[in-house]
Amino acid sequence: MNLKMAIKDFPIEEYVLPGSAACPGCPATIALRIVLKALGKKTVMIVPACCTAVIESLYPHTSFNIPVMNIAFEAAAAGAAGVEAALRKLGKNDVTVLAWAGDGGTYDIGLQALSGALERETNFIYICYNNQIYSNTGIQRSGATPYAAWTTTTVGGKKEFRKEMGDIIRAHHIPYSAQTCISYPDDLYNKVKKAKEIEGPKYIEILTPCPPGWRFSMEKTVEMGRLAVETGVWALYECKNDVVTFNGKSRLILENKIKRVPIEEWMRPQGRFKHLFVPKKDVKRIKALEEHIEKIWERYRKYYI
Amino acid sequence: MTIMIDTGNYIAAKAAVMAKPDVVAAYPITPQTTVVEGIANYLEKGEFTGEYICVESEHSAMSACIGASAMGVRTFTATSSHGLLLMHEMLHWAALARLPIVMCNINRVIGPGWNIWADENDSISQRDTGWIQFYCSSNQEIFDTIIQSYKLAENEKVLLPVMINYNAFILSHTSMPVDIPDQREIDEFLPKFKPKWNLDINNPVTFGNIIGPEYYIKVRKAMQDAHKNAKKLIPEIAREWKKKFGRFHGDLLEKYRCDDAEYILLAMGAIAAESKVAVDEMQRKGLKIGLARIRTFRPFPKESILQLSENADLIVIDRNISVGSEGVLFNEVKAALYHKSDARVNGFITGLGGRDVTYKDIESMCRKTVEGKANECEWYGI
Numbered sequence: 001m002n003l004k005m006a007i008k009d010f011p012i013e014e015y016v017l018p019g020s021a022a023c024p025g026c027p028a029t030i031a032l033r034i035v036l037k038a039l040g041k042k043t044v045m046i047v048p049a050c051c052t053a054v055i056e057s058l059y060p061h062t063s064f065n066i067p068v069m070n071i072a073f074e075a076a077a078a079g080a081a082g083v084e085a086a087l088r089k090l091g092k093n094d095v096t097v098l099a100w101a102g103d104g105g106t107y108d109i110g111l112q113a114l115s116g117a118l119e120r121e122t123n124f125i126y127i128c129y130n131n132q133i134y135s136n137t138g139i140q141r142s143g144a145t146p147y148a149a150w151t152t153t154t155v156g157g158k159k160e161f162r163k164e165m166g167d168i169i170r171a172h173h174i175p176y177s178a179q180t181c182i183s184y185p186d187d188l189y190n191k192v193k194k195a196k197e198i199e200g201p202k203y204i205e206i207l208t209p210c211p212p213g214w215r216f217s218m219e220k221t222v223e224m225g226r227l228a229v230e231t232g233v234w235a236l237y238e239c240k241n242d243v244v245t246f247n248g249k250s251r252l253i254l255e256n257k258i259k260r261v262p263i264e265e266w267m268r269p270q271g272r273f274k275h276l277f278v279p280k281k282d283v284k285r286i287k288a289l290e291e292h293i294e295k296i297w298e299r300y301r302k303y304y305i
Numbered sequence: 306m307t308i309m310i311d312t313g314n315y316i317a318a319k320a321a322v323m324a325k326p327d328v329v330a331a332y333p334i335t336p337q338t339t340v341v342e343g344i345a346n347y348l349e350k351g352e353f354t355g356e357y358i359c360v361e362s363e364h365s366a367m368s369a370c371i372g373a374s375a376m377g378v379r380t381f382t383a384t385s386s387h388g389l390l391l392m393h394e395m396l397h398w399a400a401l402a403r404l405p406i407v408m409c410n411i412n413r414v415i416g417p418g419w420n421i422w423a424d425e426n427d428s429i430s431q432r433d434t435g436w437i438q439f440y441c442s443s444n445q446e447i448f449d450t451i452i453q454s455y456k457l458a459e460n461e462k463v464l465l466p467v468m469i470n471y472n473a474f475i476l477s478h479t480s481m482p483v484d485i486p487d488q489r490e491i492d493e494f495l496p497k498f499k500p501k502w503n504l505d506i507n508n509p510v511t512f513g514n515i516i517g518p519e520y521y522i523k524v525r526k527a528m529q530d531a532h533k534n535a536k537k538l539i540p541e542i543a544r545e546w547k548k549k550f551g552r553f554h555g556d557l558l559e560k561y562r563c564d565d566a567e568y569i570l571l572a573m574g575a576i577a578a579e580s581k582v583a584v585d586e587m588q589r590k591g592l593k594i595g596l597a598r599i600r601t602f603r604p605f606p607k608e609s610i611l612q613l614s615e616n617a618d619l620i621v622i623d624r625n626i627s628v629g630s631e632g633v634l635f636n637e638v639k640a641a642l643y644h645k646s647d648a649r650v651n652g653f654i655t656g657l658g659g660r661d662v663t664y665k666d667i668e669s670m671c672r673k674t675v676e677g678k679a680n681e682c683e684w685y686g687i
Contacts, residue, residue, distance in 0.1 A: 041506060042506050043506070044376075044504050044506065046372065053514065053515065054515065056511050056514045056515075057514065057515070058514065058515045058516070058517060059511075059514050059515060059516040059517070059520055060520075062510070062511035062514060064509065064511055065509050066506065066509045067504040067505055067506060067508070067509045067510055067511075067512075068509075068510075068511040068512065068514075069372065069375050069504055069512050069513060070511075070512060070513030070514055071368060071371065071372070071398070071513070072368070072394055072395060072398055074364065075364065075365070075368035075371075075395065077365075078330075078360060078364070078365035078366075078368035078369045078372070079368045079369065079371055079372035080372060081330070081358055081360070081365070081368075081369045081372065082328060082330060082358070082368065082369035082370060082371060082372025082373035082374070082375075082376070082380075083372040083373065083375065083376050083504065084372075085327075085328045085330070085356035085358055085369065085372075085373055086327060086328055086356070086372070086373040086374075086376030086377070086378040087376060088356055089327040089328060089355060089356050089378055090327075090376070090378065095506060112361060112362060112365075113361070113362070113364070113365050113368065115361070116360060116361030116362070116365055119361075120358065120359070120360075
């Protein structure tokens, strides 16, 4: 089977139907469209409280052409475990179970259920679409929100650095985990496709730059994702059976073949960092975030080269 | 049929396995632990062939049951006290999703301080979740009610989750002889679950998305209608059971020596079992008193209670309290009679924290009422 596929070769079938209730420029919808193309018709999706619970639109309508079960905020992985057990008992081995949650439902409130499902070797794909905030409730801080970012609950900028979800996931030593970003559809598609073929728990995290949440204009969604990777704020990698491989530009950054773009380039277009640039530049905090990112890369280089 | 002498919890495990659930998801908590251990042993021996998910919390236990039930398979779980409270959000979810999950709850005290004995505040505080609630008074009743509950829950006119409650230790850890029917007979009584709806890749439906007020109120009304249907079906199922197995534990409530009674005692769970002894004792001494043992707290047997009040005054014993109000059963019994009956109702709150309530205690509460010395609602055994 050809695991590497270019955008032009993606299946023509659409499982995210026209007429969703997403915001203009919504990265979650872009991500979901590609994910479901990779997974196909035989997929059951479990959605906790997150933007997708809105995107899917109002009863009696839906914007998804696969069976979807909504579940409480912290319960995506546990609900998926129940679906997976039922499928096993029914002998339906060709159906993929997809838990699709935001960073709030993954990093924070849903972490316990996720850890439990990974430890129990649940045969499912858990995808966290990470927009670095509680966006559905109107832009509050999450464990994934970067340092210094404005949210409605960190009005002067977040005082803490984000947690490293990838490290937490890898501590479970599951067969496959990966980080990707909507700005690299082929990377996203191929990672999901790869996960689909693997038995056991799989975790994929997709960086999804959110126009209203990050305060940038809606046509810049893809660009903001690219800048996140180029500045090293986000890394594209995958971990198969405990072997970590960096992908695309992240690999070049890891191997020092290209330099990270200064973090300001990613921050400046985002209104949530405006207080670091206006009325005067907050050099101290920009530097603190830059150094934090550099430390992460030093760690990556220490362990993964 | 065989006789099995065992504790309430092992009997519950036996009943659960004989109902052939496809998925069991559970988390251990004292005093429920021997239910999950019992099922694990049946799994090891090959007598339980379903999937067993040892989840990391009760919240996940109920969430996993919800996921499995939405796939259209039969599910079971068991919990107690704080475990039930942790499930609270998902109890609502299961009922609103109209999933026929069956669960045992072993009634135990809520902390602090830590206390593992009998007290019904755990399940009583889940009163408004939409679950059907049974309260059992013997191990035989636990077995029979679990099997009957699946038949009730999975009925198209009901499609609601069912909680089977029984008191910590008094039943959960006390051995009693129980008639166990053959598996074939159980299978005849309880056929395989045929879901009306389930998550299906050939019929892709989005379940539980945003719903406006115009539809939501209908969802609630449908649940209420389902409880009304359950009121009719619970006696039907109990009588079908009686016909097949010769045992009957009552309809929504069980009347015990109520003929010509001037007073009727109302109680649930283990206190209701002890009340039978108290009623025998008091009738022997010439007191005209009977017992109405509440078998289902939800749906609430309002009509039957009203009927009982036509010729008798009522005495209600609660092993729970709605702090700031009164005993919950007492409260609901009075509401059932409002504007329709002149019967006097006296209430007692007792047995909290696992305080032992003997037939002598029950007799003295009744005597105090009969002698006109009891306040409308008072504590006993402080």
